[in-house]
Amino acid sequence: MKNEYTRTRYSDEELEEFRQIILAKLEQARADMKSLLESISNRHGTDDTSPTFKLMDEGSNVLIKEENNRLAARQQRFIQNLEYALQRIDNKTYGICRVTGKLISKERLRAVPHATLSIEAKLAQHNKRN
DSSP: OOOTTTOSSOOHHHHHHHHHHHHHHHHHHHHHHHHHHHHHHOOOOOTTSOHHHHHHHHHHHHHHHHHHHHHHHHHHHHHHHHHHHHHHHHTTOTTBOTTTOSBOOHHHHHHSTTOOSOHHHHHHHHHHHO
16 A cells, blocks of 8 residues: 555545545534624623713624624635535545645644645745745
8 A cells, every 4th residue: 555645645435534524624613603603793782881881892892793703704714615625525636735746644634624735835835934
C-alpha cells in the first residue's frame, strides 16, 4: 500500500470517513447558526426601565448584535467551506493541497476537515505574509 505522500488521492473508504466527519460538523454548525440567528432576532425591550439604563442597555444591545452578526457571517463561511469539502469528496479531489498537489495529512483533515492547504503550504503562506 502506498503511503500518504506518494498517493495522488484518498481511497473511497477514506473519503467516506471524511464525509461522516464533515456531515457531523455541518450538522453542529447549522445548529449553531440557527442559535445565532435566533439571538440576533430576539430583542428584549427596556420600556419599563429608567431612561439612563435604557440608553446604556440599547448601546449594549447594539454591540452584542454587531458581534453576533460577525459571528453569523463567520459561521456562514464555515458552513460554506464544509459544503465545498463535500463537493471535493464527491469529485474525489478532497484532501489534495491546492498549492503542492500532495495529499493533506489525515490528522490535519480530521482537525480541519475543510482544509485545502497542507501544513507546509499553510506555513509558507503565513511566512510570506510576515
